[in-house]
Amino acid sequence: MDGKVDYSQWSSEKLLERVTALEEDLRHQNARYELLAQKRRTPSPFPQPKRSRSTRQFDPSKYSTRLIALKFAYLGQRYNGLEYHANNNTRYPTIEEEMWKALDKAKLIFPTPNRALKEGEPSWEGCEYSKSGRTDKGVSAFGQVIGIRVRSNRPLQNQATEEALDGNHAFEQDGPNPKSDDVPLPPIRAAFDPIRDEIPYPQILNRLLAPEIRILAWCPSPPPDFSARFSCGERCYKYFFTQPAFNPTVGQEGLLPVRDGHDRQREGWLDIETMREAAEKFEGSHDFRNFCKVDPSKQIDNFRRVINKSEIVEVNSRDKRTMGYLDLPDFRQYYPPPCQSANGSNNNSHPDGPVAPTIQPNPKIYAYQVRGSGFLWHQVRHMVAILFLIGQGLEKPSLINDLLNIEKNPEKPTYDMADPSPLVLEECNFPGAELQWIHLGDYTGDEAGVRKAGGKGNGKHGPGGTVDELWRVWHKHKIDETLAGSLLDLAARDHDAGIGDDGSDEHEELRDSGRHIDSQKVYQGGDAPRLVGKYIPILQRPRMETVAAINAKYLKRKGLDLSERNRQNSEIAE
Numbered sequence: 001m002d003g004k005v006d007y008s009q010w011s012s013e014k015l016l017e018r019v020t021a022l023e024e025d026l027r028h029q030n031a032r033y034e035l036l037a038q039k040r041r042t043p044s045p046f047p048q049p050k051r052s053r054s055t056r057q058f059d060p061s062k063y064s065t066r067l068i069a070l071k072f073a074y075l076g077q078r079y080n081g082l083e084y085h086a087n088n089n090t091r092y093p094t095i096e097e098e099m100w101k102a103l104d105k106a107k108l109i110f111p112t113p114n115r116a117l118k119e120g121e122p123s124w125e126g127c128e129y130s131k132s133g134r135t136d137k138g139v140s141a142f143g144q145v146i147g148i149r150v151r152s153n154r155p156l157q158n159q160a161t162e163e164a165l166d167g168n169h170a171f172e173q174d175g176p177n178p179k180s181d182d183v184p185l186p187p188i189r190a191a192f193d194p195i196r197d198e199i200p201y202p203q204i205l206n207r208l209l210a211p212e213i214r215i216l217a218w219c220p221s222p223p224p225d226f227s228a229r230f231s232c233g234e235r236c237y238k239y240f241f242t243q244p245a246f247n248p249t250v251g252q253e254g255l256l257p258v259r260d261g262h263d264r265q266r267e268g269w270l271d272i273e274t275m276r277e278a279a280e281k282f283e284g285s286h287d288f289r290n291f292c293k294v295d296p297s298k299q300i301d302n303f304r305r306v307i308n309k310s311e312i313v314e315v316n317s318r319d320k321r322t323m324g325y326l327d328l329p330d331f332r333q334y335y336p337p338p339c340q341s342a343n344g345s346n347n348n349s350h351p352d353g354p355v356a357p358t359i360q361p362n363p364k365i366y367a368y369q370v371r372g373s374g375f376l377w378h379q380v381r382h383m384v385a386i387l388f389l390i391g392q393g394l395e396k397p398s399l400i401n402d403l404l405n406i407e408k409n410p411e412k413p414t415y416d417m418a419d420p421s422p423l424v425l426e427e428c429n430f431p432g433a434e435l436q437w438i439h440l441g442d443y444t445g446d447e448a449g450v451r452k453a454g455g456k457g458n459g460k461h462g463p464g465g466t467v468d469e470l471w472r473v474w475h476k477h478k479i480d481e482t483l484a485g486s487l488l489d490l491a492a493r494d495h496d497a498g499i500g501d502d503g504s505d506e507h508e509e510l511r512d513s514g515r516h517i518d519s520q521k522v523y524q525g526g527d528a529p530r531l532v533g534k535y536i537p538i539l540q541r542p543r544m545e546t547v548a549a550i551n552a553k554y555l556k557r558k559g560l561d562l563s564e565r566n567r568q569n570s571e572i573a574e
Contacts, residue, residue, distance in 0.1 A: 270391035292376035296554030
């Protein structure tokens with residue numbers, strides 16, 4: 001018998017009874033399942049308290065510390081400079097704020113408690129903190145250096161262990177020692193390697209910092225009296241700019257007056273050779289009070305600084321050009337084109353070659369590079385602003401000699417300094433400190449010293465590494481540059497009347513008419529030139545007060561006395 005019921009022989013009444021019974025069983029079964037499900041969903045009448053992730057109290061006394069130096073870089077366009085100032089709320093954070101947050105979160109610093117500060121407010125008290133250079137809002141750095149005392153992996157030695165270790169030196173002598181059984185030997189412990197066994201400071205901080213701020217290296221053993229500010233013997237700044245500086249002015253309006261020994265130049269281009277001649281005038285020891293912004297709160301009266309090197313250098317680039325329109329005749333730097341002289345003759349037949357300089361692929365990137373032991377407030381940006389005026393032909397190189405002559409010009413003429421974004425603190429050198437830098441990707445191996453380590457996990461390459469993070473930053477800006485450059489090239493070439501590829505008849509009118517301009521364009525390093533109306537030479541402009549008068553006014557406003565300030569300065573000097 002297969003167990004199947006043959007319902008074909010059942011009567012209607014019996015079938016109805018069977019269906020009713022099955023429905024009753026199904027109802028009881030569903031009710032039982034519903035009850036079980038309800039029990040699973042119903043919370044316990046005595047709910048257990050949620051386990052919160054407890055924050056373990058950090059005890060600094062359980063850790064040793066050490067003085068190190070950190071070398072780091074940052075792109076400063078999105079930051080309000082390096083230095084943090086309390087009670088100074090700004091739209092953008094400072095680099096020091098971001099650095100302090102990362103160090104504090106990683107428990108690498110133990111600042112001295114200060115009740116006057118709010119919770120989470122940066123404080124470097126007790127950290128032996130020093131910085132080599134202060135950069136202003138929008139300025140970047142590729143070689144900024146700070147000195148700071150941080151937590152270390154070096155184990156703490158208690159007094160008893162140290163005394164026992166000292167006593168063990170007696171057991172190293174030859175012959176029996178009657179007390180060898182009485183003194184227990186401490187456990188043998190491997191020597192601490194100050195680099196290989198240390199906290200990987202750059203890797204930890206780079207995980208906590210924004211991609212625009214990168215720790216590049218650390219120095220494990222700076223001198224005991226090391227100060228990133230006072231131990232720094234030379235600082236190098238670079239100010240990047242393009243050639244042409246801004247989009248060349250088309251037509252007759254864009255042609256500058258002919259200068260002695262120069263071809264007729266188009267507005268927008270810079271005379272690089274004249275700028276190089278002018279830049280060399282900064283070298284040596286000079287009083288730069290006419291090339292800086294005076295801060296009366298510091299009461300500075302010595303503005304003499306030494307410039308070791310001042311030059312204009314070309315930044316080599318292998319990238320393919322996207323703005324080829326700059327080689328069209330109506331945009332070129334010089335007029336007439338190299339193949340044709342002002343009288344229409346062919347320059348190539350001239351025995352000395354073309355009259356005008358050879359046309360080279362554009363645009364190019366140049367940098368003003370300056371090295372010195374120290375710089376005044378906004379000094380580099382003032383120097384660059386004057387160089388741009390000279391490069392545009394608005395001033396002569398001799399202007400630098402005049403502004404450096406304090407007897408002749410004791411009062412600074414009013415002029416605007418260059419834009420901050422292209423300025424970079426590239427390098428800080430410490431000639432007397434002999435700092436040993438451990439860069440990302442380095443590790444200490446055998447007696448050969450520091451060897452290179454590639455691959456993942458070293459903080460340099462691989463996911464999360466500095467190279468990968470900076471690649472993302474570069475790639476975004478590079479794609480933006482390529483798209484904008486291609487669009488600009490397309491718009492400039494798009495059948496503009498009077499602009500041709502051969503510089504033929506459509507440019508005849510340019511040779512005969514004069515130059516007309518309503519407002520002078522002045523380049524200051526930004527994305528576009530400023531219209532200043534009729535240009536007034538620097539030495540003909542209104543003058544500021546002397547430094548002595550500015551300092552005296554500040555003291556008077558603060559209710560201080562000049563003699564008291566001099567007395568305090570003499571006490572500090574003693």
